[in-house]
Amino acid sequence: MRTLDPHSPQIPRLASILILFALLAVTWLVWSGFFKALLLFLGLVSSVLCLWLTIRMRFFDDYLFCLPVGLGFVGYLFWLLREVLKSSLDVTKIVLSPSLPVSPRIARIRAGSEHPYDQVLFANSITLTPGTLSMDVDKGVITVHSLTEEGMRDLMSGEMDRRITALRRK
Amino acid sequence: METVIDIVSWLLLTSGGFFVLVGGVGALRMPNLYTRMHAASVTDSIGPILVIGGLILQAGMTLVSIKLAAILVFLLLTGPTASNALASAAMLSGHRPGLAQKMSAEDES
Amino acid sequence: MEYLGLYNYWIAVILLMTGFYAVVAKRNMVKKLIGLSLFQAAVFLMYITMGKVDGGTAPIFSADGAEQIFSNPLPQVLILTAIVVGISTTALGLAIVVRTKEEYGTIEEDEIQQIDGQDIDGNE
Amino acid sequence: MYIAVALALVVTMGLALIRALLGPTVYDRVLAVNMMGTKTVLLLSVITFAIGRPDFLDLALAYALINFIGVLAVLEFFRKRSELDPENNTKEAE
Amino acid sequence: MNLIFGIFLLTLMLITGIAVVRTKNLFVATTLMGIFSLLLAANFFLLDAADVALTEAAVGAGISTVLFLSALSLTAEQEKPCFGGRLLALSVVVITTLALLHATLDSPQLGDINAPVHQHVAPWYIDKTPQVIDVPNIVTAVLASFRGYDTLGEVFVVFTAGIGVMFLLSHYPRKKPHKPHEGLRHYLIQRLVGRTVIPFILLFGFYVQFHGDFGPGGGFQAGALVAAAIILFALLEGTDQAIHIIPSWFLNGMVAGGALLYSAVGVAGMLMGGNFLDYSVLASDPVAGQHLGILLIELGVGITVTGVLLSIFLAFASRKHF
Numbered sequence: 133m134r135t136l137d138p139h140s141p142q143i144p145r146l147a148s149i150l151i152l153f154a155l156l157a158v159t160w161l162v163w164s165g166f167f168k169a170l171l172l173f174l175g176l177v178s179s180v181l182c183l184w185l186t187i188r189m190r191f192f193d194d195y196l197f198c199l200p201v202g203l204g205f206v207g208y209l210f211w212l213l214r215e216v217l218k219s220s221l222d223v224t225k226i227v228l229s230p231s232l233p234v235s236p237r238i239a240r241i242r243a244g245s246e247h248p249y250d251q252v253l254f255a256n257s258i259t260l261t262p263g264t265l266s267m268d269v270d271k272g273v274i275t276v277h278s279l280t281e282e283g284m285r286d287l288m289s290g291e292m293d294r295r296i297t298a299l300r301r302k
Numbered sequence: 303m304e305t306v307i308d309i310v311s312w313l314l315l316t317s318g319g320f321f322v323l324v325g326g327v328g329a330l331r332m333p334n335l336y337t338r339m340h341a342a343s344v345t346d347s348i349g350p351i352l353v354i355g356g357l358i359l360q361a362g363m364t365l366v367s368i369k370l371a372a373i374l375v376f377l378l379l380t381g382p383t384a385s386n387a388l389a390s391a392a393m394l395s396g397h398r399p400g401l402a403q404k405m406s407a408e409d410e411s
Numbered sequence: 412m413e414y415l416g417l418y419n420y421w422i423a424v425i426l427l428m429t430g431f432y433a434v435v436a437k438r439n440m441v442k443k444l445i446g447l448s449l450f451q452a453a454v455f456l457m458y459i460t461m462g463k464v465d466g467g468t469a470p471i472f473s474a475d476g477a478e479q480i481f482s483n484p485l486p487q488v489l490i491l492t493a494i495v496v497g498i499s500t501t502a503l504g505l506a507i508v509v510r511t512k513e514e515y516g517t518i519e520e521d522e523i524q525q526i527d528g529q530d531i532d533g534n535e
Numbered sequence: 536m537y538i539a540v541a542l543a544l545v546v547t548m549g550l551a552l553i554r555a556l557l558g559p560t561v562y563d564r565v566l567a568v569n570m571m572g573t574k575t576v577l578l579l580s581v582i583t584f585a586i587g588r589p590d591f592l593d594l595a596l597a598y599a600l601i602n603f604i605g606v607l608a609v610l611e612f613f614r615k616r617s618e619l620d621p622e623n624n625t626k627e628a629e
Numbered sequence: 630m631n632l633i634f635g636i637f638l639l640t641l642m643l644i645t646g647i648a649v650v651r652t653k654n655l656f657v658a659t660t661l662m663g664i665f666s667l668l669l670a671a672n673f674f675l676l677d678a679a680d681v682a683l684t685e686a687a688v689g690a691g692i693s694t695v696l697f698l699s700a701l702s703l704t705a706e707q708e709k710p711c712f713g714g715r716l717l718a719l720s721v722v723v724i725t726t727l728a729l730l731h732a733t734l735d736s737p738q739l740g741d742i743n744a745p746v747h748q749h750v751a752p753w754y755i756d757k758t759p760q761v762i763d764v765p766n767i768v769t770a771v772l773a774s775f776r777g778y779d780t781l782g783e784v785f786v787v788f789t790a791g792i793g794v795m796f797l798l799s800h801y802p803r804k805k806p807h808k809p810h811e812g813l814r815h816y817l818i819q820r821l822v823g824r825t826v827i828p829f830i831l832l833f834g835f836y837v838q839f840h841g842d843f844g845p846g847g848g849f850q851a852g853a854l855v856a857a858a859i860i861l862f863a864l865l866e867g868t869d870q871a872i873h874i875i876p877s878w879f880l881n882g883m884v885a886g887g888a889l890l891y892s893a894v895g896v897a898g899m900l901m902g903g904n905f906l907d908y909s910v911l912a913s914d915p916v917a918g919q920h921l922g923i924l925l926i927e928l929g930v931g932i933t934v935t936g937v938l939l940s941i942f943l944a945f946a947s948r949k950h951f
Contacts, residue, residue: 152828156828156829156832160832162368162369162372163372163836164836166843171839171840174835178836179832185831185874186827186831188874189827189866189870189874191824223324223328223340223341224324224344227332232333234332236337236399238399252817252818252821256386256818256822259343259381259386260343260347260378260381260382261343262341262343262348263340265336265340265385266818267389267390268389268390268393277336277389277399279337279340315539316536318540318577319539319542319544320543322543322544322547322574323543323546325547326570329551329567329570335560335563335566342569342570345573345574346569349573349577350573350577353580353581356540357581357584361589372596372599373592373595373596376600376826377573377576379822379825379826380600380602381603382818383603384569384607385569386818386819387603387609387610387819388565388566388569388609388610390610391562391613392560394613395613397560397562415632416738416740417733417734417736417739418635418636419635421730422640422642422643424729424733428722428723428725428729429650432650432719432722433649433650435718436718438708438709439708439709441697441700441704441708442650442658442708445649445650445655445662449646449649452665455669456669456672459672459673459676459678459681460676460739461744461746462678463740464742465742467677469588469678469679470766471590471765471766471768471844471845472759472765472766472767473590474590474765481755482677482678483746483747483751484754484755484767484771485746485751485754485771487681488772489779490678490681491680491681491684491772491849492779492849493783494684494685495684495688495787495934496786498692498696498938499786499790499937500786500790502696502941503790503793505696505697505945506793506797506798506941507797509704509797509945510797512704512705518704519709519711521711545634545638548641548668549641552641555648555661561654561656561657561660565660567660568660568667571664571668572690575670578671579671579674586631591679591844591845593844593846594670594682594686596833597683597686597687597854598670598686600826600829600830600854601687601690601691601830601857604690604691604694605694607813607819607823607861608694608698609698610819611812611864612698612699612701614813
């Protein structure tokens with residue numbers, strides 16, 4: 133689990149703990165919206181308690197817990213949004229047409245990145261796009277069920293995988 | 303400016319409602335479990351994006367819209383995870399999808 | 412229109428009796444507990460319905476301090492605690508069902524009675 | 536306008552309920568529960584805006600956070616069952 | 630408009646309820662109960678009960694489904710057909726239903742402000758809360774301060790139920806060699822997304838705990854949410870891991886400690902010259918004393934509810950099949 137990908141910037145344990153703490157504290161502030169001393173103090177206590185439980189749960193011991201959030205990620209989200217919109221319209225057409233032209237397929241697709249986080253991002257992006265559904269992730273091979281042949285072909289072109297792999301290559 | 307934002311947000315809300323409805327109809331019309339899950343994923347992905355996007359535009363730059371954004375993020379995180387868990391559970395009990403044709407692309411990457 | 416205002420009570424009554432039916436007529440103990448949860452839910456609904464006031468909002472003062480009509484907070488307090496108590500007692504019931512299954516090998520009431528009857532006959 | 540969206544959501548909840556009642560497999564029902572969960576989150580958010588008290592969004596947030604635990608419990612249930620008696624594996628529930 | 634939505638949702642609820650009772654498959658009944666709970670929460674929200682809806686959300690979405698499923702995996706999934714006795718039950722139920730429906734015709738209309746319920750204590754509570762306790766959420770004020778005795782009783786009922794489950798399930802004869810419970814450890818997506826979400830569920834639980842004064846929330850909801858987060862962890866990584874995170878001696882301490890904290894606040898009020906559970910004497914300023922008292926007893930409620938729900942879940946989940 134240690135050396136996953138030579139290109140991936142490996143976040144040290146302490147740094148990822150601190151990042152999570154900052155994230156929790158900011159989340160408390162924006163959820164609460166009260167800036168009184170007592171509530172700020174309670175927020176600090178809560179964040180520390182959460183962090184303590186998370187450390188006890190050993191979330192930081194392997195490299196499963198790291199968030200590659202950057203500018204590239206935001207760009208990827210916008211691209212994904214466009215894809216979701218496009219395929220939603222496709223599925224809508226299928227659902228509303230009287231003959232229901234579905235031709236389900238199954239395929240196995242190998243994820244380009246070795247990192248488990250990227251594989252999960254890939255699999256969940258596939259599920260998030262209507263018309264394709266990831267059923268299983270096993271050692272980087274994702275079993276995908278698609279509603280139509282067309283949807284599968286889009287996925288096979290590998291654009292999504294390329295974009296996800298590129299996120300970590302910077 | 304106000305009216306433009308209003309119009310855009312109403313547009314988002316109504317189209318979100320439309321997609322949600324389509325997903326519901328699809329979940330009824332589709333022939334088997336896995337195809338139904340595709341229809342349901344319309345309501346799980348584009349529906350929340352549009353509806354909550356419309357609400358965020360209505361709320362403007364306030365803490366409320368940050369909370370809405372948090373709801374959206376968690377919905378988009380957990381929705382596909384739940385779908386995947388359901389598909390895994392169905393596969394585990396030997397519920398095989400009916401297929402038109404099998405394709406394989408092991409070596410595509 | 413006058414009867415629409417009673418609709419909530421009607422639903423609560425029918426749900427109440429649906430749950431009651433499951434409790435008295437079903438032989439399966441888990442099903443009885445599910446019926447009990449339905450019964451509980453119907454009572455919750457009845458209480459909350461009573462607390463509603465036309466044109467009111469939830470009994471929480473909004474930050475801007477505007478004058479508002481509030482719905483009745485008292486039924487809400489009772490039901491809020493009852494929900495958590497309800498799940499704990501249901502869990503207690505389920506624990507009894509699990510123990511029964513381990514001792515008798517079944518959770519059907521009539522089969523349990525049969526086993527008990529055999530026991531008495533055997534001992535005599 | 537909120538009402539139109541709320542109406543669409545409520546009708547979809549009805550459709551999902553029909554799916555839950557029709558089945559035919561248990562997974563279809565779980566799918567319907569999952570759909571209902573998402574719809575409830577959206578419905579609650581829309582209603583908070585419709586009644587003009589957006590500070591009640593906590594409810595929708597609670598559902599968005601913990602609604603998928605139920606589906607995970609279903610997966611765990613089937614995993615446990617297939618572990619206990621593997622021959623029961625291919626048996627179709629209902 | 631709310632009325633129409635309410636009627637529609639209630640009708641859906643009724644259909645679900647009848648389907649729950651009719652189905653022979655207990656697994657299906659449990660999933661339908663999930664739908665029922667969602668509809669119930671939506672209805673509570675339409676009827677202005679935000680706090681109650683949040684409680685139903687926290688309890689119904691995760692915990693009750695999980696509990697029923699773990700009980701089902703220990704017992705049976707299918708209900709056996711039963712014969713006889715149904716006609717009698719059905720006729721009793723129908724007659725009672727008709728009698729009760731007839732009784733509702735005299736009830737006040739939905740939302741009638743002149744209904745008897747709204748005439749007595751409720752206006753006093755709404756009136757006095759701003760000056761006596763000064764928290765925005767009247768429900769919390771009534772729950773924690775005006776009717777603190779009731780809540781103490783409820784907390785002890787929860788406590789007793791938890792103790793009962795532990796008595797029933799924690800002892801069992803060892804039949805098989807102990808095999809670690811794996812959970813969903815091999816499901817990468819669920820595991821990783823769970824890891825991302827768990828800290829936020831915990832944080833949300835604490836947020837609900839401490840913002841009970843200002844918005845919907847309080848100890849009961851927070852306890853259920855925090856318990857749900859740790860139940861999620863137990864589902865993902867296995868029950869043994871969860872027991873490792875929160876050892877059982879600590880859990881037992883939580884179950885008892887929360888209830889004790891609640892009572893201790895009451896006794897502290899007595900020692901400082903007030904009545905039992907009278908918080909006004911806890912600080913020099915009565916309103917500040919009320920705030921302190923509410924904060925402490927809500928904390929006690931939260932700790933007990935978390936402890937009880939978690940130990941119930943762990944008792945069910947770590948029980949082996951016989």
